[in-house]
Amino acid sequence: MDREKISIYRIANEAGVSPATVSRVLTQNANVSEEKKQKVESLILKYNFSPNAMARGLTSSRSRIIGVLIPDIRNPFYAGLAVECERAAGERDYSLMLSNYMNDRKMEEQRLYKMVGQQIDALIIMGGRVDEVISNEAYKERINQICDTMPVVITGKLEGSNCYQVNLDEMGGMDQVMKYLSSMGHRDICMIGGKKDVDSTCIKRTRFRSILDRLGIEFCSDYIVETGDYSLESGYWAMNRMIESRKKLPTAVIAINDLTALGIIQSLREHAMGIPEDVSVVSFDNTFLAGTSVPRLTSMDYGYEQFGNTLIETALGVLEGREVPKKQIIPTELIIRDSCQKIT
Amino acid sequence: MDREKISIYRIANEAGVSPATVSRVLTQNANVSEEKKQKVESLILKYNFSPNAMARGLTSSRSRIIGVLIPDIRNPFYAGLAVECERAAGERDYSLMLSNYMNDRKMEEQRLYKMVGQQIDALIIMGGRVDEVISNEAYKERINQICDTMPVVITGKLEGSNCYQVNLDEMGGMDQVMKYLSSMGHRDICMIGGKKDVDSTCIKRTRFRSILDRLGIEFCSDYIVETGDYSLESGYWAMNRMIESRKKLPTAVIAINDLTALGIIQSLREHAMGIPEDVSVVSFDNTFLAGTSVPRLTSMDYGYEQFGNTLIETALGVLEGREVPKKQIIPTELIIRDSCQKIT
DNA sequence: GTGAAAGCGCTAACAG
DNA sequence: CTGTTAGCGCTTTCAC
Numbered sequence: 277m278d279r280e281k282i283s284i285y286r287i288a289n290e291a292g293v294s295p296a297t298v299s300r301v302l303t304q305n306a307n308v309s310e311e312k313k314q315k316v317e318s319l320i321l322k323y324n325f326s327p328n329a330m331a332r333g334l335t336s337s338r339s340r341i342i343g344v345l346i347p348d349i350r351n352p353f354y355a356g357l358a359v360e361c362e363r364a365a366g367e368r369d370y371s372l373m374l375s376n377y378m379n380d381r382k383m384e385e386q387r388l389y390k391m392v393g394q395q396i397d398a399l400i401i402m403g404g405r406v407d408e409v410i411s412n413e414a415y416k417e418r419i420n421q422i423c424d425t426m427p428v429v430i431t432g433k434l435e436g437s438n439c440y441q442v443n444l445d446e447m448g449g450m451d452q453v454m455k456y457l458s459s460m461g462h463r464d465i466c467m468i469g470g471k472k473d474v475d476s477t478c479i480k481r482t483r484f485r486s487i488l489d490r491l492g493i494e495f496c497s498d499y500i501v502e503t504g505d506y507s508l509e510s511g512y513w514a515m516n517r518m519i520e521s522r523k524k525l526p527t528a529v530i531a532i533n534d535l536t537a538l539g540i541i542q543s544l545r546e547h548a549m550g551i552p553e554d555v556s557v558v559s560f561d562n563t564f565l566a567g568t569s570v571p572r573l574t575s576m577d578y579g580y581e582q583f584g585n586t587l588i589e590t591a592l593g594v595l596e597g598r599e600v601p602k603k604q605i606i607p608t609e610l611i612i613r614d615s616c617q618k619i620t
Numbered sequence: 621m622d623r624e625k626i627s628i629y630r631i632a633n634e635a636g637v638s639p640a641t642v643s644r645v646l647t648q649n650a651n652v653s654e655e656k657k658q659k660v661e662s663l664i665l666k667y668n669f670s671p672n673a674m675a676r677g678l679t680s681s682r683s684r685i686i687g688v689l690i691p692d693i694r695n696p697f698y699a700g701l702a703v704e705c706e707r708a709a710g711e712r713d714y715s716l717m718l719s720n721y722m723n724d725r726k727m728e729e730q731r732l733y734k735m736v737g738q739q740i741d742a743l744i745i746m747g748g749r750v751d752e753v754i755s756n757e758a759y760k761e762r763i764n765q766i767c768d769t770m771p772v773v774i775t776g777k778l779e780g781s782n783c784y785q786v787n788l789d790e791m792g793g794m795d796q797v798m799k800y801l802s803s804m805g806h807r808d809i810c811m812i813g814g815k816k817d818v819d820s821t822c823i824k825r826t827r828f829r830s831i832l833d834r835l836g837i838e839f840c841s842d843y844i845v846e847t848g849d850y851s852l853e854s855g856y857w858a859m860n861r862m863i864e865s866r867k868k869l870p871t872a873v874i875a876i877n878d879l880t881a882l883g884i885i886q887s888l889r890e891h892a893m894g895i896p897e898d899v900s901v902v903s904f905d906n907t908f909l910a911g912t913s914v915p916r917l918t919s920m921d922y923g924y925e926q927f928g929n930t931l932i933e934t935a936l937g938v939l940e941g942r943e944v945p946k947k948q949i950i951p952t953e954l955i956i957r958d959s960c961q962k963i964t
Numbered sequence: 965g966t967g968a969a970a971g972c973g974c975t976a977a978c979a980g
Numbered sequence: 981c982t983g984t985t986a987g988c989g990c991t992t993t994c995a996c
Binding site for chain 4: 966969970971973974975976977978
Binding site: 281300324326327328329330331332333334339341348349350355358359362363366370371373375376378383386387389390392393394395407417425500508531538539542545564568569570589 | 657668671672673674676678683692706707715716717718719722731733736739754761762765769852881885886889908912
């Protein structure tokens with residue numbers, strides 16, 4: 277555990293050159309005679325030497341690492357998105373440092389500062405506090421301080437902050453869902469899942485109501501079911517409650533995400549209801565789950581590749597001083613599978 | 621992007637104390653008078669100062685970060701395990717730095733060195749090259765060099781390396797599966813999925829064959845289907861091929877993991893076969909998918925909490941100089957759900 | 965081209 | 981208790 281650490285000094289010594297020269301061949305941004313270069317490189321290979329990133333970072337060069345703060349990596353939505361970011365970053369020779377905060381506020385901030393201290397070059401924050409309907413002022417202040425130091429890209433809003441936003445087109449998505457559903461004759465539509473102070477959810481719900489309005493369907497508060505989270509279980513229990521309490525079930529259910537949809541389907545099935553014969557189900561996210569469930573889920577796709585690219589491009593764009601729009605929108609597309617049916 | 625950086629010097633200056641004193645209140649491992657402490661802390665709060673981890677790491681103190689190398693975070697097995705590690709680490713005030721290498725050899729090593737350079741305190745490597753049947757000598761050498769620097773814990777083997785191993789009880793798991801299946805009268809059992817040079821897969825297969833032997837069932841090479849990976853698609857295509865080519869289908873299928881099992885089920889269903897009426901399916905990993913598929917999957921659980929704990933405990937144990945076993949085994953438990961049936 | 969030397973921000977002796 | 985003083989390993993002027 278404590279063999280003599282090798283440093284550029286050791287290498288320099290053995291190669292009979294100065295540490296500066298070793299540094300030069302390492303960074304490749306200065307000319308070194310071919311002869312010395314060879315010698316140094318062979319030593320580097322021999323010891324499998326990799327320069328201490330801490331020391332490097334200290335001299336305030338770049339770490340070529342982008343930090344990504346993720347609410348819950350077990351959610352296929354985030355896992356998939358993280359992988360797309362990884363790919364996009366890799367193409368530009370950047371690595372990602374993933375940090376999971378388990379949807380916990382305290383942990384979120386703790387991880388955030390840990391990463392910031394780690395000398396990441398840019399920060400991407402997914403979900404969480406940057407996606408709250410009412411932005412916390414003190415939190416915003418703290419984030420803005422970080423914005424002074426490095427590019428911060430968020431998938432939510434955070435009113436009045438200096439972050440760059442890359443948002444999903446929630447409204448457009450809801451429009452497509454409702455258009456699809458109503459084209460099939462559904463008028464008794466309900467929305468299940470989510471937390472009311474999450475901005476993306478709030479937008480969906482508001483849009484949902486206004487479309488209902490436009491369609492001349494009277495809004496009934498039972499149409500929107502707040503579950504407080506985005507899990508499979510929450511969908512399951514919400515649907516159970518609905519079946520057990522309501523006289524008339526909706527003909528279509530919009531799930532806040534695939535996970536919740538799976539729970540809804542499970543509940544429906546246990547109550548001997550057919551999907552889509554008795555109830556149609558649509559959801560958001562189009563994770564791999566949507567294609568593998570029974571029936572396969574009609575779900576809203578987000579163009580993850582573009583999403584990942586945009587997130588990374590934005591971060592690096594700001595970093596490199598390019599002009600980058602403060603807010604960008606990722607389009608959505610409804611992927612139609614087998615979970616919806618025309619009203620007969 | 622470049623407001624004057626605050627450092628302990630700035631804080632020290634404004635507080636009228638020395639940088640060392642600021643450092644002392646930061647690290648909390650020396651006594652400071654209440655008065656100065658107050659002053660410093662208020663400044664820290666005011667500037668929302670967080671010490672530069674690079675500089676800290678340079679002084680060779682600990683970063684309290686454990687690096688985790690993951691093959692594919694989209695696989696719920698790894699996502700779940702990562703979260704358990706995160707929890708275990710959090711309890712000891714450590715953070716995780718997750719790095720995904722997309723099952724790519726080159727990326728795996730690149731990420732590895734990136735993390736090592738990042739001054740992580742310990743390294744956990746999941747799957748990948750440390751889980752190859754035939755360990756690559758050069759790779760082993762390089763890993764051993766890292767072992768000299770920090771604790772390295774792996775979930776595979778890597779013959780002759782100085783890594784600490786935490787392995788799943790593959791053999792015990794296979795025993796349970798086969799005992800269960802044969803107790804239900806199955807004798808025509810097939811194993812689908814995986815890659816032959818992955819050690820954990822190899823162990824399962826070998827055990828499978830030897831149990832077949834013991835049960836007096838003649839081994840036929842069709843009983844083991846190599847797909848080369850662990851994806852849903854691979855299970856789907858393998859089952860398709862089997863159905864379309866074989867006269868007699870096995871009565872039971874063992875899938876290498878839940879994902880592959882889902883693919884198998886999908887194929888079976890498309891061919892109008894009932895599960896478990898026509899074919900029983902068992903799998904390994906018991907991810908959340910097992911509980912939500914239709915039918916719900918009987919799957920091998922690994923005690924993820926214990927797995928995560930052991931991984932972290934081992935890393936920190938070595939780090940703190942405690943005596944730690946070189947190799948530990950995580951027990952398995954078959955979770956029985958609805959995907960298997962007695963032979964009638 | 966190349967070496968010497970000055971930091972980067974922090975911690976850890978070492979004196980007081 | 982607290983300030984002073986060395987570094988940690990690397991990059992980067994600045995001379996030569």
